[in-house]
Amino acid sequence: MSRKMKNKVLQRLKIERIASEGKCVGHHDGKVVFVSNVAPGDLVDVRVTKGRSSFMEAEAIKIHEYSDNRVSPFCEHFGTCGGCKWQHISYELQMTYKRQQVVDQFQRIAKVPLPEVMPIIGAKDTRYYRNKLDFTFSNNRWLTREEIDSGENFERNALGFHVPKRFDKIVDINHCYLQGGISNEVRNELRTFALKENLTFYDIINQTGLLRNLIIRSTLDGQTMVIVQFGEDDPAGIDKTMGFLKERFPEITSLLYIVNLKKNETFLDLDVHTYAGKDFIEESMEGLKFKIRPKSFYQTNSLQAYRLYQVAREFAGLTGNETVYDLYTGTGTIANFVAANAKQVIGIEYVSPAIEDARENALHNQLSNTLFYAGDMKDVLTEDFVSQHQRPDVVITDPPRAGMHEDVIQMLLKLSAPKIVYVSCNPATQARDVALLSEKYQVNRIQPVDMFPQTYHVENVVLLDLKEQ
Numbered sequence: 001m002s003r004k005m006k007n008k009v010l011q012r013l014k015i016e017r018i019a020s021e022g023k024c025v026g027h028h029d030g031k032v033v034f035v036s037n038v039a040p041g042d043l044v045d046v047r048v049t050k051g052r053s054s055f056m057e058a059e060a061i062k063i064h065e066y067s068d069n070r071v072s073p074f075c076e077h078f079g080t081c082g083g084c085k086w087q088h089i090s091y092e093l094q095m096t097y098k099r100q101q102v103v104d105q106f107q108r109i110a111k112v113p114l115p116e117v118m119p120i121i122g123a124k125d126t127r128y129y130r131n132k133l134d135f136t137f138s139n140n141r142w143l144t145r146e147e148i149d150s151g152e153n154f155e156r157n158a159l160g161f162h163v164p165k166r167f168d169k170i171v172d173i174n175h176c177y178l179q180g181g182i183s184n185e186v187r188n189e190l191r192t193f194a195l196k197e198n199l200t201f202y203d204i205i206n207q208t209g210l211l212r213n214l215i216i217r218s219t220l221d222g223q224t225m226v227i228v229q230f231g232e233d234d235p236a237g238i239d240k241t242m243g244f245l246k247e248r249f250p251e252i253t254s255l256l257y258i259v260n261l262k263k264n265e266t267f268l269d270l271d272v273h274t275y276a277g278k279d280f281i282e283e284s285m286e287g288l289k290f291k292i293r294p295k296s297f298y299q300t301n302s303l304q305a306y307r308l309y310q311v312a313r314e315f316a317g318l319t320g321n322e323t324v325y326d327l328y329t330g331t332g333t334i335a336n337f338v339a340a341n342a343k344q345v346i347g348i349e350y351v352s353p354a355i356e357d358a359r360e361n362a363l364h365n366q367l368s369n370t371l372f373y374a375g376d377m378k379d380v381l382t383e384d385f386v387s388q389h390q391r392p393d394v395v396i397t398d399p400p401r402a403g404m405h406e407d408v409i410q411m412l413l414k415l416s417a418p419k420i421v422y423v424s425c426n427p428a429t430q431a432r433d434v435a436l437l438s439e440k441y442q443v444n445r446i447q448p449v450d451m452f453p454q455t456y457h458v459e460n461v462v463l464l465d466l467k468e469q
Contacts (some may be wrong), residue, residue: 002365006077012064014062015042018097020104020111022456023057033058037079040090041067045178069093074127074177080142082164083178084454097437098458102427102448111400112438117446121307126453128180129301131218131283135159135187136265137194137201138170157201159191159214168204176385181218186226186249190214192245201230210237213265217254219291220302223281225254227294229267233259238457242275253277256294268295268353285309288365290333296357297330304451308423308459309337311447312396315421316462318342325417327381327408328426332358332372334396334423340365346389347372348380357411383414403429409436416440420464425451427460434462442467 008448014025023034024042032055035046043065046058073079073087086094099120106114107172121425125130141158160173172191175184194201194211202209213229213300226245230238242257255276257266272279272294280291284297285306292298298304312334316324318341326335329347331354337363339345347370349355355374362370373380377399395417397404403426404412412420424430427448445463452458 001396006048006050009045009061009263010058011045013044013046013058015040015044015067017138018089018100018456020101020319020456024462027081028056031056035060037085038063039067039070040093041065041069057155059162061073076175077161077171077173078146081161082128083161083176083428086454086456091126091453093286094453095122098450098456099448101456101458102446102460105427105431106434106443106446109428110434111445112435113444114443117448120448120450120458121304121311122451123301123302123453127177129303129453130178131220131298131302132300133179133183133216134174134265135173135214135216136170137209137213138168138375139201139203139209140168140205142166142169142171143334146411150469153197157191157195159187159194159211167355179216179218181222182224182249182251183216186216186224186245186252187214187402188243189248190228190241193248195240196234197240198217199237199241200232207263210234211241212260215294217281217294219281219292221284222251223253224249224251225256225281225292225294226252227256227258229258229260229265229271231260233261241372254279254281254294258294284335285337288336288361290331290336290361291357292331292363293353293357295351295353296353297351298333299451301451304449304459305333308461309448310332311449311461312398312421312423313338313341314397315445315447315461316341316394316419318394325381325388325392325395327377327395327404328360328399329396330398331368332361334398335370335372336361336365336367338371338396342394343369343391345370346392348377350376378405378411381408381411386415391415394419394421396421396423399429401426402430403433406436409433411435413440416466418466422462422464424460424462427458430460430462434464436465440467441465 015024019025026033033056044060045062048058157171158170160171165171200209202212212231215227217225280293323347324342326347329349335345335347344410355372358372443462447461449459
C-alpha cells in the first residue's frame with residue numbers, strides 16, 4: 001500500500017457484513033475494507049491502517065449511523081478486555097454469521113461438492129457458559145484515557161485479562177459474564193485481600209512478584225477448582241494466600257497451587273500442589289463421570305460440549321459392532337462418550353497426562369472396550385499400529401486449531417475407513433483437510449455448533465463418507 005493511503009480517512013463507509021475472524025466488510029473504490037468493532041449496517045468513517053492491492057484494513061473513528069442489528073453491550077469491560085467481541089450484535093445475527101463463516105470457508109478453501117450446511121445449534125446460555133477462566137495478576141493495570149487525562153494517581157495492581165496485543169497490560173475485571181458460580185467473588189475478594197496484605201502482584205517485565213495467575217474451573221453441579229500460580233517460592237506468602245481462600249470459600253472442592261519461576265505461565269511441566277480438597281473435579285454426561293484435573297483439557301462450555309458430542313455420535317452412526325479410532329482424544333471424553341455404542345474405541349493423544357486421565361475415566365465409568373495411546377499422531381498412527389489393532393470402521397478426529405498433519409491425512413486415506421467424523425474449532429483448517437481427504441471421501445453432512453456466544457468462534461462437525469470405488 002502506498003504511503004499516501006496509510007492513515008487516510010474513508011468517509012461514510014457502509015458496513016455490509018461480517019467476514020472471518022469477526023471483522024466486518026465494506027467496499028471502497030472496488031477494494032474490500034476490513035473493519036473491527038463495528039456491525040453490519042453501520043455507516044462509519046474509518047482510518048486505513050494497512051492493506052494490499054486488493055484489500056485494506058481500517059479502524060472506525062466515527063459512526064454516523066448505527067445499525068438496526070446492534071444491541072446494547074451488557075458488560076462494563078466490553079471493548080477493552082478483548083473478550084466477548086460480539087456483545088453489540090444480537091445473538092440471532094451472531095448465529096447467522098457463524099453458520100455463514102462455515103459456508104464461506106468450505107466454498108473458498110475446500111472447493112468440493114457440499115450438502116447444505118445445517119442450521120447452527122445455538123447455545124441455551126449466552127452468558128456464564130464457560131467452565132474455565134484464567135486471570136492474570138499484574139502491577140501494570142490498563143488505565144483508561146479518562147484516568148490518564150485526569151492526572152490523578154490510581155491503583156496500578158490488577159487482576160483480570162490481557163489487553164489485546166499488549167502482553168504487559170491487564171484490564172482489572174470487576175464482573176465477568178463468562179463464568180458463573182463463585183468465580184467473580186473468588187477473583188474480587190482475592191484481589192482485595194492481596195491489596196490489604198500488601199502481597200506483590202507480578203511484574204511481567206522484571207519477572208518478579210508473588211501473585212502471578214488465577215485459574216478457576218467449575219462444573220454444572222457446582223464443583224469448583226481454584227489454582228493459584230505463584231511467581232516466587234515464598235512459603236509464608238503462599239500459605240497466607242491459600243489459607244485465605246480455604247477459609248473464605250469452603251465450597252471450593254479443589255484448592256491447588258503452583259510455584260512457577262519460568263518466563264511463561266504454562267505449567268504442564270510443573271508440580272501442582274493440593275492445599276485443600278481433591279486434586280480434581282468431576283463433570284457428568286449421560287451418567288458418565290469425567291474427572292478433570294488441573295492439567296486436563298475439557299471443552300470449556302459443558303452444555304454445548306454435550307450437544308457437540310451428540311452430533312459426533314449421530315454422524316458416526318454406531319450400531320455396537322464398529323471399531324472406532326478417536327484421534328486427538330484429549331482426556332478421552334468423546335471416546336468414552338461413544339464407547340457404549342461401539343465394539344471398541346481406540347484413542348490417540350499427544351499429551352501423556354491426558355491419556356492417563358482418559359484411562360482413569362474409562363475405568364471410573366466401568367468401560368472395558370477402550371484403549372488409549374500417547375504420542376505424536378503422525379508417529380503413532382502407522383501401518384504397524386493398525387496391524388496390531390483392528391482397522392477402523394469409523395474415525396472420529398478432533399484436532400487442534402492447526403488441523404491435522406498431512407502425514408495423518410495420508411494415513412487416513414490409506415486406512416479408507418467407511419466414515420470419518422471431523423470435529424473442528426477452526427473451519428478454515430478443517431476445510432483445507434477436507435480438500436485433501438476428498439481424494440477418497442465425500443462430504444455428506446455439515447453441522448455448526450456454537451460453543452462461544454458473544455464471540456466469532458464456531459465449532460463444526462463434518463461427516464465424510466468413503467466414495468464408492
